[in-house]
Amino acid sequence: MHEWFESRIDEKKLNPKFKSLLNFQYTSERELLTSWIERFKIKDGVDKTINQFQETFHSVFWEVYLNEVFSSLGYKTDENVVSPDFCLLVNEGEIYIEAVISNVADSEPKEAERTLDDVYGDNDHYKILDESIVRLYNSFTQKHTEYVKNYSNTPCVKESPFVLAIGDYAQINYGQSFYYPLLALLYGAYYDKDDIREDLLILGEDDFGKEYKYLESHIKKNGAKLKVGLFDSSEYSHISAIIYSCTTTLGKLSSLSEDHVPLEKFIVLTRQLESMEYDISRYSKQQSDENLYDGIFVYHNPHAAKKLPEEFMAIAGVTHVSFDESSEVVISLQHDRKRGVLKRRQVSMKGVEDQFVKNFHDLEPMLVKRR
Template sequence: MELFARLTGIDENSLHPKFKLLRDEYCYIGAKKIVEDWASDFIDRDGKLAIEFQTTFHSALWELYLHAVLKHLGFNINTERNRPDFIIQGAEEFYIEAVVSEIKSGGTLESERTHDDVLSMLSPISSRQEFSSLINEAIVRQSNSIQYKLKKYTGYADANGKWKKGYKETDWVDENKPFVIAISSYDQINYGKEYIYSMLALLYGWYFDPETGKFSKIEFIKKPGTQSEIKLGIFNDENFRDVSAIFFCNTMSMGKLSSLSKSSNFDPMFVMNVRYDFNPPFFKIHEVSPQSPEHLLDGLYLFKNPNAKVAFSNKAIKASGLMEMSVDEVGFAMEGSFRPVVARYCDLLGHAYKELIKATAASNYNDTVAELVALADRDDKSRGAVPPLLFQTPTYFIRIRRTLFALVVDR
């Protein structure tokens, strides 16, 4: 599929700013090549992906990324039907519906992002006010997107009372197979700082307090600027039992494309990730390079619904090391071999002062004088070999105990 060809009826003013950056800017040559590779064998069943990629951008980019992920995992994708977005065939058949959460009408646009916003990636969310401002907005936008896609699956009555047939009512969808929603966040300027906090609250009702470093269970938040209540812990709601799990990412951005390009070829961008590690200091600094690459699956998470009608567990996903989140009678658990991406800093000029950038991030996130720990060195001494990927190691399993709300590491 040709994504960057001029399309009839689409003028320059209708093109998305990020599309024009990929098309025109030298610093995104590698990132452009990544997207072109993803699109090379993508089957556009609706015949509108190129138009959406050029004009609205995010939803098309997210579908291309998901297609690349599914290929990487070795899945067989049915391309004969145009809905749901991805039908995975085989012994472990399941369905994926993709969606993005966008900036609200009247919200601050990404074009108004300042250098201070970029630099904010070097510091964690530190106050309750900052946290609620950022995460509550994310929760609202993501809740809307998830509910919209759930209705597509189950069916719904329109404004005139007419029933709109859902995917599960079609003759090619088996409602005894898992249904998964895949959501990518672009819902505010600093969506890259949302991490997994919005999902933990929205899906399980676990709301983080950055001033104490602990979680608490709450049932509602106030929609920002209103008195309307937004329900949390929706995986405990009977109405959401049709959703077996949710794929989530808040880092599928231009920075991700540059990072993947940087990982395999020369790329002019400086890319640095802040990664959560399960051993102290907990926040490790990852300068992306061919020797220390970012993986396609980095920053992608799977949240399982403990109350789903059809539970979701997949051998290929588990074997891949993708980070899976779940809840059982003990508490919340994270399992996988990819260190979570807490934040990403991407800057064309960052090479000139990269040591300062890395030291600043290490100090701010670990609340200490910078200690740039080389994870590969630590693993080399403790295990006798450097892992194939610097930030992918044998699977770790951590829990947040329901009673203590504290991290306990089990291996």
């Protein structure tokens, strides 16, 4: 698998995330990712896949991660199916999954332009939410169009649950999106954190007691209206659910690696538990509090023609989201009620934690023994 990390395209085209992985301080992360790649079945040609990994990074990384998740859950795949991306054999049936990512708009700042405040600060909730809704809408409609043109004419796909798996890299603060953008896009449930949208009516609450307002359409920067609440009718009943994550990036590899050689790191995880948030911190050589599945959300379509099996991805770390407008708790979050839901992750080198993370030493440390 060394060829994946040997530069084979023009230096100017190399993705910054790929270049970071080549640095010696990412040795542990590179080794972990290599083990995932070894279990990844390439369907689109080795050269094309590796070139794409080095140039665009996230699209291939997202598929490699999804493959690792499905493999670790024991789901067998039909390797004869080239498209959609995954055909999982579950309970003597099939589940088809098409992977896609949401990228930063051409007119927006690129990830390489991130500042320390972008990475470690508490950034504008509304800016993150509103931009993500637009970018995720584009990803959704792109794959929906592909389904109508191609997959709807394929009987085995049409007769099975069909899922979109969206990796959110929609703007430079994507790691702070949490589960909010898709709530608005799919269910019309807008999280008005500071109660500034007086034009919106109250819709209801989620399991954490957070209040949502009803959003019928979303206004883009150019004034155009986007229809939201895509799962509020049977129009998209052929899409059973959406698998989503905004925290699947290099920090995922760092968090899952217990040792970081040759340089030690610190990691801060923010989790939502009941009606409050809490932070935990750890250093290298301490057991991780994050598992492979943390940060994954599965949004179920209440109008799906083909429902997912109840036990599908029912594991600690995965949060299942369902919507019922007739209920007082309109958004149900099936999750690990002991550990809570991963909201955000911050990673950097040991020794600079006080500079980057506010009140770092006041955070709750990991209660694990050092080796």
